[in-house]
Amino acid sequence: MTSYTFDFAGQRLEARAAGTLYWPARGWLIVADMHLGKSERMARRGGALLPPYETEATLERLEAEIAATLPSVVVSLGDAFDDDAAGRGLDDAVCARISALAQGRRWVWVSGNHDPGAICPRLPGTDVAELRDGLVLRHEAGQGPDVSGHYHPCLHLAGQRRRCFMVGRDHLILPAFGAYTGGLETTSPTLAALVPHGIAIACGQRALAVPIGATPRRRLA
Template identity: 50%
Template sequence: MDGHGFTFFGAALTARGSGALWWAAERLLVVADLHLGKAERLARRGGTLLPPYETRDTLARLEAEIAATGPATVLCLGDSFDDAAAAGALDEGDALWLTRLMAGRRWIWIAGNHDPGPVDLGGSHRAEWQLGPVVFRHIAQAGGRGEVSGHYHPKVRLSLRGQSLARPCFLIDERRVILPAFGSYTGGLASHEAVLSELMAPGALAVLTGPAPRALPMPRAKGYSKPRSTTSG
């Protein structure tokens, strides 16, 4: 299957090139930070205008992941909508598209900081959700173990032929996994920023998304030094 396979607290997981996380044994597909309705929210608040098709692009990629993996459960790790009003403002066609994707499978919405309240859609709504030893939440917690989260939209900055490029990535260590944002036009936080260097243990990996996912040592804040953790999964 397309992606980087790894074991996390006994679970065989795959960081897929799309930015989704796949747990094959549980038929669980996890995505973070869809930010559906971002263009509508910015227009509503008089902000920078984005192309109006970002929601459809995100839904099309999500549909492709569902077709490729055949999940029994889809788990959305918070900030699924760009704000609390965005779900109600979905275009009718987009709302029907999302409803079709949800049909015939369990769908779990984790609350995020952009969409803290329940949305007027099907599925179940949780603050966090646990499956076996793995807990799924929107924002990583200090001291968390067996934790899968989103929120930070991690990216790695690369230099290629004198040009600086940014690629969304998974961050993985022995205690936690942080997913990239799945939504279109979501931006991101470079892995070398201090908050991510503080969260991730020494030896953490960054798995770049794209057609050929690639794992490399996570770039850290310049001069950053952190004591090595003795805990493991």
């Protein structure tokens, strides 16, 4: 079970175990909150010098997702870059790697709150504020039904914290794909308000669906 198939807003979609969303009818691969360049941004601001490998790690995983789904369109659902400066300051090698990934397919950058500006000219693809094409795709959940990222949802399953998708009536919220991204519990007031009922699909080795709301939570010993 490397993916979990479900219906949202009249479309059949696949939540993949690695944390991307695949839309088979269109051949779209959607990825949210990669936060590339996060460690560099922290260093620039005089903060901690985190291991500078998260862009490498995130791209490796993205390459694997694209190789597995061979999408015709890749949509980055905002916060692809930890800030606009990080987006512009990418290594040439990283730009080349993304360009190689974009070969033979369309690439759309939806802007997020971390990267509201125009996309770096060295990168392929177009940037948009939001995308309306069968589904509404935007960075932060708005008037539903829409597909969004931004909140980095996660949950606890069998004693482990996992990133997850949240699927409700009005909103489908993607997990953060970036290596150095934190998470907000699905039970937090903000997320519970957006998706009071529905399912969460936990990422990891396998995509595992669990209900949101309704049932009491139990744990394995």
